[in-house]
Amino acid sequence: MLHKKLPLNSYQIVDITLPNREVGKAFLYSYLAKPKDQKPTPIYLTIYASTTGLDKVTGILDILLIGSFLLSMIIMRVVARAIVNKGLNPLVNLNDQIKLFNYQKQQRQNHSFTFEENTPSYIEVDLIRNELNNFLEINRKMVDNEKRITSDIAHEIKTPIAEIITLTEVHQRFPDDERLAKTFTSDILQISNRMKVIVENLLLLQRTSHSLAIYKEPIKITTLLSSVIHDLNFKYDDIKQRIVLNNTLQQPIIADEFCLKTIITNLLDNALFYSVPSSAINIVINDDAQNMVFTITNSSPINYSETEVNKLVQPLFQHDNSRSNNDHYGLGLSIVDNICKINEYELSISQLTNGEFQVLVRVPKKNCRE
CATH class of the missing domain: 2.10.70 (Complement Module; domain 1)
Structure with a gap:
C-alpha cells in the first residue's frame, strides 16, 4: 500500500x-x-x-467524436455543394449560352439569352440577362444602322463619281463636240462641289457623333439669326420675305456659337427647302420656367408617317420623293440631333394635324448660365 x-x-x-x-x-x-x-x-x-475500462470508454468516445466530426464535415460539404450548384445553375446556363452565342447567332438572327425550362431564376441573374439582352438589342440596331449608313454613303458617293466618269468618257470620245466642251468644266466643277458638300457633311456628322469642344458665351439670338439668313441668301432669294420671326427673349443666350448656329442653319435650310414654295416660315423664340424654346414651323407638301418622322434624324434618310435631290442628302437633322445630345438640348420633331411640319429645340436654362 x-x-x-x-x-x-x-x-x-x-x-x-x-x-x-x-x-x-x-x-x-x-x-x-x-x-x-x-x-x-x-x-x-x-x-x-x-483505468483499463475507463480508457476503453474514453477511446470509444474519442472515436465517436472524431467520426461524428468527419461525418458532419462530409454532410456539410455535400449539402453546401448541392445548394451552390442549384444557385449557380442559372448563371452556368447563361454562361453556356454566351459560349455558343456566335454559333447560335448564325443559326437565327434575333438571338437573345433565355433560361431553359425548369431552371430556377434569381433576381441578380435576371438583371444580368436583361442587361445582356438590352445590350444585344442596342448593338444589333447600331450594326443595322451602320450597315444602312455605309450603303447610303456608298450610293451618295458613287452617283457623282459615275457622272464624272461618264462625262469624261463622252468628252474623250467626242473631243470636237462643242456642246460637250462648252459645259464640260462647269459640269465637272458642279459635281465635284456636290461631292465636297457630301464629304464635309459626313465629316461634320462624324465629328458631332463623339464630342465637341464647347465654349459658351453670350449670344444675341437676333444677331445670330441675321447671320444665318445672310448665309442662306444665296440659296433662297426670297428668304427675308418668307421668314416670320416672333422673339420674346430679352436677354442673350449663353451657348456655344458654332453649335447654336449649326442647329439653326440646318433647321432653317430644311424648312425653306421642303416647304411649299413662297410659303412663310414661322420662327418663335421664347422661354418658360425651365427652357429656352426655339420653334420652327413650315407648311409641308409631304404627309409623313409616324415611322418616317422618327427616322428623319437617321443619317442619310430621305423621303422617297427626295432621293434624287442634289442639294440635300439627309444629314442635316442627324447633325442637329448629335449637337443637341452633346449640349443636352431636347429636340422634338412632329407633323401637326394641319400638315405643318414643326421642329422644337429646348435649351435648359441651367445650360444658359455662365
Whole structure:
C-alpha cells in the first residue's frame, strides 16, 4: 500500500500498477477523524482503481467524436455543394449560352439569352440577362444602322463619281463636240462641289457623333439669326420675305456659337427647302420656367408617317420623293440631333394635324448660365 506523507485534509492521485499488473490509479487522502468522546485521530485513506475500462470508454468516445466530426464535415460539404450548384445553375446556363452565342447567332438572327425550362431564376441573374439582352438589342440596331449608313454613303458617293466618269468618257470620245466642251468644266466643277458638300457633311456628322469642344458665351439670338439668313441668301432669294420671326427673349443666350448656329442653319435650310414654295416660315423664340424654346414651323407638301418622322434624324434618310435631290442628302437633322445630345438640348420633331411640319429645340436654362 502506498503511504506518502500528506498534509492533513489534502489528497493526491498517482499512477500505479495493480497487483494483477493492470494499469490503474491510486487516490491518497489524509484527514483528521473526530470520533465521539475520543481524541481526534489522523487517518490515511488509499483507494485503488483500474483505468483499463475507463480508457476503453474514453477511446470509444474519442472515436465517436472524431467520426461524428468527419461525418458532419462530409454532410456539410455535400449539402453546401448541392445548394451552390442549384444557385449557380442559372448563371452556368447563361454562361453556356454566351459560349455558343456566335454559333447560335448564325443559326437565327434575333438571338437573345433565355433560361431553359425548369431552371430556377434569381433576381441578380435576371438583371444580368436583361442587361445582356438590352445590350444585344442596342448593338444589333447600331450594326443595322451602320450597315444602312455605309450603303447610303456608298450610293451618295458613287452617283457623282459615275457622272464624272461618264462625262469624261463622252468628252474623250467626242473631243470636237462643242456642246460637250462648252459645259464640260462647269459640269465637272458642279459635281465635284456636290461631292465636297457630301464629304464635309459626313465629316461634320462624324465629328458631332463623339464630342465637341464647347465654349459658351453670350449670344444675341437676333444677331445670330441675321447671320444665318445672310448665309442662306444665296440659296433662297426670297428668304427675308418668307421668314416670320416672333422673339420674346430679352436677354442673350449663353451657348456655344458654332453649335447654336449649326442647329439653326440646318433647321432653317430644311424648312425653306421642303416647304411649299413662297410659303412663310414661322420662327418663335421664347422661354418658360425651365427652357429656352426655339420653334420652327413650315407648311409641308409631304404627309409623313409616324415611322418616317422618327427616322428623319437617321443619317442619310430621305423621303422617297427626295432621293434624287442634289442639294440635300439627309444629314442635316442627324447633325442637329448629335449637337443637341452633346449640349443636352431636347429636340422634338412632329407633323401637326394641319400638315405643318414643326421642329422644337429646348435649351435648359441651367445650360444658359455662365
